Amino acid sequence: MSAMSEQTPPNAVSDTADTADSARGDIGRRIARRREELGLTREETAYRAGTAPGYVRYLEEQSTATPGPGVLIRLADVLDTSVAALRGGEADLPPGTGRAARHAELIELSAEECRARLSTHGVGRLATETAEGPLIVPLNYSVVDGAIAFRTAPGTTPGKAVGTDVAFEVDHIDEALSQGWSVLVRGRARAVTDADAVRRLEERAYSDPWAGGERSLWVCVDPVAVTGRRIDVP
Secondary structure, eight states, rough: GGGGGBOGGGGSSSSOOOOOOTTTTGGGHHHHHHHHHHOOOOHHHHHHHEEEEEEEHHHOOOOTOOHHHHHHHHHHHTTSOOOOHHHHHTSSOOSSSOOOOOOOOEEEEOOHHHHHHHSEEEEEEEEEEEEEEEEEEEEEEEEEETTTEEEEEESSSHHHHTTTTEEEEEEEEEEEEEEEEEEEEEEEEEEOOOOOOOOHHHHHHSSTTOOOOOOOOOEEEEEEEEEEEEEEEE
């Protein structure tokens, strides 16, 4: 089977369909990400889906690729996911809309496992007490010298957390397998003002805050307690 035989010809897709499926250009990225999560090679994925490895590569590397319904259904089955998920139809839904797995087990994570899942950077949620009550806000973070570090602006909710006890949480949900994990860090937020310390954070931080804007205040949360749990399906 040739690689191009699996592609839907451009004239077979109406303008209306293109408009409705605005995330179609990301299908290849979603296929690659899910394949890597499962530890599958392109060759293994292609063999199980009944197509050519070259076509899987084409889908993953060409943003304009538009696979037909048949191959998309087979790929979704091989990757233990849904066609809607590969198309991006679930991109705006909160995680956890799937059904719980049977015989799932809740397992406590060790301190080492928690640190591994925090890794070096990502997006997490900061929980803090405010004059209006408790609030939770998402933010980009990096782990530097064992502390949760993030950049914000004075006067914002994260900025007002300086000098208070806070909680910080990260998690991951695998909809297809009904599995997931979460790590909770409790500690005290402090502003970083020393020039050398600020320079170190700027050098070690993975990226700028996704929200953009002027965010000149560095805040670190020094962990007092780190706990975590994961849902395992035997």
